[in-house]
Amino acid sequence: MAITSANQLELLQTAEAVAREKMIDPSLVVEAMEESLARAAKSRYGSEMDIQVSIDRKTGRATFRRVRTVVEEELLENYQAEMTVEQAKQYMENPEVGQQFIEEIPPVDMGRIAAQSAKQVILQKVREAERDRQFEEFKDRAGTIINGVVKREEYGNVIVDVGRGEAMLRRNEKIGRESYRSGDRIRCYIKEVRREMRGPQIFLSRTAPEFMAELFKMEVPEIYEGIIEIKSVSRDPGSRAKISVFTNDGSIDPVGACVGMRGSRVQAVVNELQGEKIDIIPWNEDQPTFLVNALQPAEVSKVVLDEEAGKIEVVVPDDQLSLAIGRRGQNVRLASQLTNLDIDILTEAEESARRQKEFEERTTLFMDTLDLDEFFAQLLVSEGFASLEEVAYVELDELMVIDGVDEETASELQTRAREFLEKEAQEALDKLRDLGVEEALLNFDGLSPKMLLALADDGIKNVEEFAKCADWELAGGWTTVDGERVKDDGLLETFGVTLEEAQDLIMTARVILGWVNPDEISPVNSAEAEEENLQES
Numbered sequence: 001m002a003i004t005s006a007n008q009l010e011l012l013q014t015a016e017a018v019a020r021e022k023m024i025d026p027s028l029v030v031e032a033m034e035e036s037l038a039r040a041a042k043s044r045y046g047s048e049m050d051i052q053v054s055i056d057r058k059t060g061r062a063t064f065r066r067v068r069t070v071v072e073e074e075l076l077e078n079y080q081a082e083m084t085v086e087q088a089k090q091y092m093e094n095p096e097v098g099q100q101f102i103e104e105i106p107p108v109d110m111g112r113i114a115a116q117s118a119k120q121v122i123l124q125k126v127r128e129a130e131r132d133r134q135f136e137e138f139k140d141r142a143g144t145i146i147n148g149v150v151k152r153e154e155y156g157n158v159i160v161d162v163g164r165g166e167a168m169l170r171r172n173e174k175i176g177r178e179s180y181r182s183g184d185r186i187r188c189y190i191k192e193v194r195r196e197m198r199g200p201q202i203f204l205s206r207t208a209p210e211f212m213a214e215l216f217k218m219e220v221p222e223i224y225e226g227i228i229e230i231k232s233v234s235r236d237p238g239s240r241a242k243i244s245v246f247t248n249d250g251s252i253d254p255v256g257a258c259v260g261m262r263g264s265r266v267q268a269v270v271n272e273l274q275g276e277k278i279d280i281i282p283w284n285e286d287q288p289t290f291l292v293n294a295l296q297p298a299e300v301s302k303v304v305l306d307e308e309a310g311k312i313e314v315v316v317p318d319d320q321l322s323l324a325i326g327r328r329g330q331n332v333r334l335a336s337q338l339t340n341l342d343i344d345i346l347t348e349a350e351e352s353a354r355r356q357k358e359f360e361e362r363t364t365l366f367m368d369t370l371d372l373d374e375f376f377a378q379l380l381v382s383e384g385f386a387s388l389e390e391v392a393y394v395e396l397d398e399l400m401v402i403d404g405v406d407e408e409t410a411s412e413l414q415t416r417a418r419e420f421l422e423k424e425a426q427e428a429l430d431k432l433r434d435l436g437v438e439e440a441l442l443n444f445d446g447l448s449p450k451m452l453l454a455l456a457d458d459g460i461k462n463v464e465e466f467a468k469c470a471d472w473e474l475a476g477g478w479t480t481v482d483g484e485r486v487k488d489d490g491l492l493e494t495f496g497v498t499l500e501e502a503q504d505l506i507m508t509a510r511v512i513l514g515w516v517n518p519d520e521i522s523p524v525n526s527a528e529a530e531e532e533n534l535q536e537s
Contacts, residue, residue: 016029027057028126029126030055030057032124032126033055034052034053034054034055034062035053037053037055037062037064038051038052038053038064041053041064041105045066045105046080048078048079048080048081049066049080049081050066050067050068050069050080050081051064051065051066051067051105052064052065052067053065062107063104064104064105064106064107065102065103065104065105066102066103066104066105067081067100067101067102068080068081068082068083068088068100068101068102069081069082069083069098069099069100069101070082070083070084070085070088070095070096070097070098070099070100070101071083071084071097072084072085072097073085073086083101085097088101091103131200133164134164134165134200135193135195135200137164137165138162138165138190138193138200138202139193139195139200141190141193142190142191142192142193143189143190143210144189144190144214145187145188145189145190145211145214145215145218146162146167146187146188146189146190146204147185147186147187148160148161148162148163148167148185148186148187148188148204149161149183149184149185149186150180150181150182150183150184150185150186151166151182152182153179153180155171156171157169157170157171158174158180158186160186160188160204162202165200165202166202167188167190167202167203167204168201168202168203168204169186169188169204169205169206170203170204170205172207173191173203173204173205173206173207173208174206174207175206175207175237175238175273175274175276176237176238176239176274178206178238178274187272188204188205188206188211189204189205189206189208189210189211189214190202190203190204191203191204191205191208191210206237206273207235207237209233209234209235209241210233212233212235212241212243212269212273212278213230213233213243215268215269215272215273216230216243216258216265216269217230219260219265219266219268219269220257220258220260220265222247222252222254222257223245223258227247227249227252228245228246228247228252228254228257228258229245229246229247230243230244230245231244231245231246231283232244232283232337232338232339232340233338234333234334234335234336234337234338235276235334236330236333236334237273237276238273238274238275238276239276239277239330240276240277240278240279240330240331240334241273241276241277241278241279241334242278242279242281242294242334242335242337242338243258243278243279243280243281243338244281244282244283244290244293244294244338245258245280245281245282245283246282246283254282254283255280255281255282258280259280266278266280279296279334281293281294281296281338287305287312287339287341288303288305288312290339291303291312291314291335291339291341291343294334294335294338294339295314295324295331295332295335297323298316298320298323298324298331299316299317299320300314300315300316300320300324301315301316301317301348302314302315302351303315305341312339312341312342312343312344313343313344313346314343314344314345314346315346315347315348315351316345316346316347316348317347317348318347318348318349321345321347324345325345332345342487359378359381362377362380362381362385362386363377363378363381364377365377365387365388366380366381366385366388366391369388369416369417369420370388370391370413370416370417370420371416379402379403379404379405380402383401383402388417388420388421389417389421391413391414391417392414392417392418392421393414396410396411396414399413399414424449424450425448425449425450428449428450428452428453429442429449431453432449432452432453432456435456435461436461437452437456437461437462438461438462438463440462440463441455441460441461441462441463441466444463444466444505444508444509445508446501446504446505446508447505448495450495451492451495451497454491454492454494454495455491455492458491460491463509463512463513464513466505466506466509467506467509467510467512467513467515469491469502469506470506471499471502471503471506472488472490472499472502473490473491474490474491474492474493474497474502474505474506475490475492475493475497475498475499475501475502476488476489476490476493477490477499490502
């Protein structure tokens with residue numbers, strides 16, 4: 001087509017029509033037209049030319065210009081788009097490097113191929129602008145609920161019309177065996193918005209815990225206004241869920257507010273989630289108290305918390321065990337996710353049996369190592385002594401509180417305990433030397449012979465190998481795999497070494513080896529130094 005006065009206005013009309021249809025800025029369409037006309041002109045005048053096209057936004061007149069840039073003579077490469085200072089003197093006065101000479105050239109008469117190419121450029125630019133508009137619109141809506149209409153289902157994934165774009169509800173993000181037909185209305189949580197080559201991808205979810213939290217925010221004004229705070233949510237989608245709530249306003253019952261009059265508020269959420277049963281739990285800063293609430297409706301007799309391991313032990317009456325665990329472990333699993341703690345559930349009978357076993361093992365230990373009769377050994381265990389080290393190194397007064405133990409007897413107990421420990425340590429040292437453990441590690445402050453044996457069994461026989469360890473390798477830790485907390489056993493965990501103590505031991509070894517400057521160690525950057533040194537090693 002030829003750009004003549006007859007079709008100049010049609011350019012603007014076309015641009016406005018396309019922009020209105022695609023809901024994008026008309027100037028973007030005009031810019032795409034300018035680029036397509038410039039490409040067509042290059043195919044007519046020469047691809048090496050620098051040709052620019054501008055379309056008047058009022059009249060639609062297209063102006064074609066050839067641009068040539070002044071460059072130094074030794075840098076001249078493109079004779080069609082560049083010229084030297086001497087050549088430029090023909091067209092301008094006192095030319096300087098970097099200046100441009102612009103001259104208007106006749107409009108092109110585009111043939112069929114050029115017109116088709118121009119059309120493709122315009123369509124591509126329009127598609128890009130449309131994708132950018134969609135991404136900008138939806139990127140800030142991630143983490144919110146959206147209503148849409150089902151368009152179709154592909155391989156179990158539901159394609160949803162969300163107004164100015166399409167979104168995908170993946171098969172694993174649907175509740176249970178939900179099925180939808182074209183035209184069904186659907187409410188989902190926008191889980192993620194990604195920019196990809198094929199356009200923005202909007203991923204929806206109906207199984208995310210955040211979906212339930214957002215539904216409660218819609219149904220409970222106190223949550224929307226921030227008076228009540230949702231602390232945590234755990235779900236078995238389509239079956240059961242637990243949600244913990246908290247408020248600083250003493251005049252408001254957070255659980256009652258979420259339930260609503262005759263259960264109207266919570267029932268609205270249940271209906272949206274295909275009948276998913278919801279336990280609303282009052283959040284408590286005290287973790288054991290919070291866990292007792294989270295295990296409802298089961299009754300709890302006793303709770304023992306190990307804060308360092310993030311683990312908690314719960315004792316329940318024998319008749320409450322199945323209720324506490326729930327069908328297929330559902331109740332305890334949801335409570336664990338809600339509290340972010342690893343939960344062990346024991347019956348009162350199991351706990352009693354375990355304590356009896358520990359009592360007998362400690363009694364036997366003291367009888368065999370301290371040459372005591374059963375009654376005396378049981379007295380020690382009853383007073384809370386669990387190891388030979390405790391007997392050997394406590395203050396005498398702590399032993400003398402035991403009935404029938406005077407100062408002389410207490411001293412004798414400590415002497416026997418220390419002699420046994422020293423003998424055991426010497427035997428361990430001899431074994432360590434036989435295993436090839438270096439003297440520098442044997443003399444390392446803070447590591448006992450028993451600890452060194454545990455390290456040697458794992459192949460750690462010198463300070464260099466010890467310095468390469470991570471703190472969790474020594475003290476143990478927890479890793480989350482597929483939503484489940486998995487225990488990582490530490491080499492020195494049985495000796496009561498904490499993560500902080502492990503960090504100190506490892507850092508001391510690195511200072512000795514010169515890997516770390518002791519002046520640069522601070523509580524703030526110690527974790528970073530740990531990670532960097534592990535990567536270097």
